[in-house]
Amino acid sequence: MERWHKEAIVYQIYPKSFMDTNGDGIGDIRGIIGKLDYLKELGVNAVWLSPCYPSPGDDNGYDISDYRGIAPEYGTLEDFKEMLDGMHAREIRLLMDLVVNHTSDEHEWFVESRKSRDNPYRDYYIWRDPVDGHAPNEWVAAFGGSAWEFDEATGQYYLHLFSKKQPDLNWENERVRQEIADMINYWLDMGVDGFRCDVINNISKDFTRPYAGGNGPRLHEFLHELHVRALEPHKALTVGETWGLTPAQALELTGEKRGELTMTFQFEHLLLGRVNGDKFDPEPLDKKAFVDILAKWEIGLKADSYPVLVMENHDQPRALSRFGDLDFPYESATMLASMLYGMRGVGFIYQGQELGLHDPTFNSLDEYRDIETLNAYKELKESGKFTDEELLAKMQYGSRDCGRTPIPWTREENGGFTSGTPWIKAQVDKGFTVEEQDGDEGSVLNFYRKMLKLKKSSECLMDGEFELLLNESDTSVYTRTLGDEKIFVVCRYADTESEMPDCIPADCEVILNNYKEVGKTLKPYQAIWFKK
Ligand code: TEU
Ligand code: CA
Secondary structure, eight states: OOOGGGGOEEEEEOGGGTOOSSSSSSOOHHHHHTTHHHHHHHTOOEEEEOOOSOOOOTTTTSSOSOTTSOOTTTOOHHHHHHHHHHHHHTTOEEEEEEOOSBOOTTSHHHHHHTTOTTOTTGGGBOEEOOBTTBOSSOOBOTTSSBSEEEETTTTEEEEOSSOTTSOBBOTTSHHHHHHHHHHHHHHHHHTOOEEEETTGGGSSOOTTSSSOOSOOTTHHHHHHHHIIIIIGGGTOEEEEOOTTOOHHHHHHHHOTTTOSOSEEOOOGGGGTTBGGGOTTSBOOOOHHHHHHHHHHHHHHHTTTOOOEEOSOOTTSOOHHHHHSOTTSHHHHHHHHHHHHHTSSSEEEEETTGGGTOOOOOOOSGGGOOOHHHHHHHHHHHHTTOSOHHHHHHHHHHHOGGGGOSOOOOSSSGGGGSOSSOOSSOOOOOTTOSHHHHHTOTTSHHHHHHHHHHHHHHOHHHHHOEEEEEEEETTEEEEEEEETTEEEEEEEEOSSSOEEOOTTSOTTOEEEEESSSOOOSEEOTTOEEEEEO
């Protein structure tokens, strides 16, 4: 397996909301091309591009109707190649989004599959007879309702773990697995460097279970086969989107000798502030648990895996709104970054995070676009338990659209994202645009630039051993150690001052600090990287 990932810092682009160049209100590939220097200057050396394949757009591109094309609204294959060359010229690698648990129902495989029970593509998907006139089991879909959809034409149900326009592929079928390996090779031959693998631990189903979940019996076998058929020959990097794993399970997917995935995301800390992980059911954030969970994964993966450090993506509200403090936007955004990226692992940064963006304000239901939000609203409303006002507050708290509004590049209308009408509302707040932060030494953007430069240039930050020294009373300290070098990361996770922890040796050098000074006390949300 290639080891370049240890030096990687990945920027996630959600193309629909990044930059529009033709005024149709939808971000596009030429928009990305125009911002490559911005990415280079930020200090990232890889990009994960959310899906830009042809799609009916039921789930913003996570419902793919052609695995080998580029969606016309995003541009052409020529534009794509130009973007890829532009990235490589700047030593930025490209990870594409690999969505192979399901396709769109408008993919030609499914169009064929649903035609008849003996169609050659029938077995590309998961079809079952009704049981006593009902769905084959109780599994529910991530976006609400049963995971089974009855298809009149052939009298059977098909499985969809997400929307009914996202039928699940049948990985038990060898032809499906070969098609996918071929498709992966097609992109890798073109020069793509790897993939972020959407809900990848769901590809093997376990029908003995009462609920739809991941990690079915053939998962490892399927991944190893892809590794042999496509990934390993190209030395491709993969990062699995894998919800609900334990560190032990993550090691089984990523260990050096496994020949499966390079890395997996861990999202356990992103479930905090939610009753039983339900994104529309808020509860106060347990800040101690936030640090403890991150530390648990650092330690749990140490033996044979390289962690992924993430706090935002296109499925999550903004970290500042969830884990930070809107009264201390600069301090808390930079503290969270210092805490997370000081750890061992590949840093993933979601577009706009580097500006310390907070959630946009949604004033009414029709400002939302996300299928999950709209379905949840409907279900919760039908339950009769909530007022309209309460429902809107829930959506504002948990909606995926909170992270999907356009990047505010300038102070102009719609943040300079488009000259037309944006596909989703654009929010532009004073101080939270690239234009304003670029030249401002005290901006979140310049803090990220400085931090990423440090992270990339230090072996100790890249691969040093992690140890948690302190996590109490809203102050934490951990160390990174490599040979005789030691880095202390000290974070104040509260809006009040505290004592400087006494585990910091006196003769340390300050290499990163989100305040001008290091005093006798820690200031609200102060974060410092000390080098010994
Ligand atoms: O997400 C999978 C996933 O389980 C969640 O993060 C999802 O956002 C949802 O909240 C489940 O309740 C991946 C993609 O990141 C997401 O955008 C897609 O909608 C989904 O897969 C289906 O492809
Ligand atoms: Ca456009």
